[in-house]
Amino acid sequence: MDGAEAVFPDEMTWPAGDVGRVPFLAYTNPEFHKAELERFFYRDHWCYVGLEAEIPEPGDFIRTAVGERSVIVVRDDEGAINVVENVCAHRGVQFCRERHGNRLDQGFTCPYHQWKYTLQGDLRGVPFLRGLKRDGQVQGGMPPDFKTSDHGLNKLKVATRGGVIFASFDPDVESLEDFLGPEMLGYFDRLFDGRMLKILGYNRQRIPGNWKLMQENIKDPYHPGLLHTWFVTFGLWRADNKSELKMDAHHRHAAMISTRGQAAAAAPAEVTQVSSFKASMQLNDARFLDIVPEPWWKGPTAVMMTLFPSVILQQQVNSVSTRHIQPRGHGAFDFVWTHFGFEDDDEAMTQRRLRQANLFGPAGFVSADDGEVIELSQMGFEQKPFHRTVAELGGRDAADSDHMITETLIRGMYGYWRKVMGL
Amino acid sequence: MGGPDYAELCQLYARYAAALDAARWDEWPEFFVEDCLYKLIPRENHERGFPLATLMFESKGMLQDRVYGIRETLFHDPYYQRHVIGAPLIHAATAERITCEANYAVLRTKLSELPTVFSLGRYIDEVVVTDGGLKFASKLVVYDNELIANSIIYPI
Structure with a gap:
């Protein structure tokens, strides 16, 4: 039974080499938080x-x-x-x-x-x-x-690239290109290909959970089909969609790349695994999913990038945004969404991006619940800081993957975190 | 001025608040005409002319789809809402249509938690006379609390 050991341990015990069983203390200890700010946000990183x-x-x-x-x-x-x-x-x-x-x-x-x-x-x-x-x-x-x-x-x-601005307090930080690495740079340039961007507006939310949970959320392809039943119900997500998970050499950044299959085909139960799944459900107004493929996609219908530590770059069909992570102590962060379009968008494409923005953001059909579960995760961590997670889907190591049934990207991030934190 | 009287307009807002505070979600789309517009937009975007809304629904069907999402797909920590809507200010009125605005505040109470101020701002509305009484042709919810307390699930 949990709880025989000290509830508030003085030190974090984490077996060497493990990256899948993350001690709750990593999310609850204010001293770790200060060290994270120093080592990830203020030094060596863009x-x-x-x-x-x-x-x-x-x-x-x-x-x-x-x-x-x-x-x-x-x-x-x-x-x-x-x-x-x-x-x-x-x-x-x-x-x-x-x-x-x-x-x-x-x-x-x-x-x-x-x-x-x-x-x-x-x-x-x-x-x-x-x-x-x-x-x-x-x-x-x-x-x-x-x-x-x-x-x-x-x-x-x-440093700027493709219209995106990065900054570092560290005068000796490596170049932005080296920081991202060639694999991530390719996906970055796919989205920011030199066209002028058009700002559509902002959404801001304060999420009462540790900032790393948001990085993990977008490194976790296990949850979308299970938590975001809206995705499943309306055919935007299937666990058997063609997909890839890729990381930089340090395993700090990642991209989840997926290509939507035939939305109309009802997924069999072994693919959805969602109890509330309703195959017959139709939208009253299908304009929420008025998806028009764009040439710059070059195939994938969704690429979600996590650039460690500060930002998520979103392409979900026609909706594109940056999501900026701004920590507020160990137990909260502000999450700022900047939605944009491109200079060559016509009015119909702008409307489409605005309409699909209903899926995302603090009230979004498939994002509001991310904030909710992050809050509840933090609540769980705070009550038993001696415990740990079990992110072992797909194995105990970290490597690129050609499927979504894995938590490999989370393990990759914690391998990097342990190295930089010396823990 | 002519058209609907002020008491009738006040009654519309009072009924709107009562339906939402009682979590009678199915009634929410019925306050709108078929070809309606509902936008929940941060004051920042509204005042700077950015078109992005936190929620943008362009038909009664979209409102019904949101209700389905609240009921069936959006996981959330349940909460009570309490709307306090100020007296509407009428900008223009004809026999068929009223352009008006009203301040609002929504207090949120999560189960086993103390109440908090959850959302506040103003409604900027187009109200039309229909056979079924007054309905919103357009409702712009411009909120001051640009930094949202985690997430918004229920209608405001």
Whole structure:
């Protein structure tokens, strides 16, 4: 019976080499969470911060986050993209509160003492820098050796590809291309093939669960046909769809690639394994699934990419989005969806993408329940932190797969997690 | 102005709230005409002109499909809803149609948990006179709480 051992263990015990039985402590320990932020979000990794189409004009900016650190992504007067930390060099004020805007003329100003910064993050003005002249005397001012050039905002390293913006606090981070690896880069370029993107809008949700659970959710092809019975009921998901699971060399990133079969053919019970499956069910309004294949798909009808640690790239038939993971302590994260289309979309395609967006997001037919089960997972972890999961479907190791009946991608991620965390 | 009187309009909102708060989901589509529009949209998208809605239903059939999803396919932690809808403000009215808006707040209570403010914003509505009484031709639910408390399952 569980519970004979300590309920709140001091240390995590995880047999060497195991990657499928993840200790609940990995999701509940605030110290691990800090180490994850340091090692995954702030060092050695590129994090997603936005799309170029969100800041098309010089001076345009958005406020977003890398891990739990607020950053500003801004296009300067020469068209270059800068990412700076949203903390004033003077007294540490998180000075930018607007979530978007244009600062071409003003740059950024901290409200507390009016320190002014350029769009590149350089300090360009400090009130009373040389003091105040009064009665022939200079009162106050910064010390003579104070140089504005020493006190700019914290500038992140920036990489863009196909209209997607990544940033890193780590000046020594490898190139974005090396970070993604050739296999993932191929799927990335398939979606972001150089066409201008058209922002359709945002959805935001706060999910009360550990951020890794969202990475796992999109590395888990076991659940869609079982949790998301809407997918099954209306023929969008079958466990026997032609599919592939692929990872980068480190097993941190992954792609789930699938091609929808004949939707009309009712799946036999051994394929669905869902008790509530209703083969006869029809939509009252079939426009939810008005799917039109696009040339850039080159076959697959769905490619779900997890780029560790910060983003999920979604193509589910005609619906495309980025889903940004922003941790909020060990027990919650904000999940920001940016839906987009392409410059060459006609009105009908835009409408189709908007309509299919009903399937996804915080209220989506096949996404709302992901948030729900992640919340319940966290609740389970918190009550018995000495326990562990059993992610052993398809074996105990991690390797690419040509089918969906496996939790191999989750194991791959935890192999990487253990290595980087030294646990 | 002519057309339907204010009390009748208030009654429409009161009936809408009562049906949703009692979880009588089958009644929800019946508040709309066949060729209707229901959009649940964050204030951010609405004010910046982004077309994406969190939910966008363009017919009574889509509303019925959502009801099926709530009942049969969408796993969720069950909860009670309590709508508080303010007095509607009429912008324009003819004998057949009212353009109006109303503030709303939805309080959510999960089983064994304390109540929380779940959603708040305003309805921007087109109400039409039909043989079956007043119905919504269009309902835009513009919500202020852009950061949603995990997920939205039931209609607002």
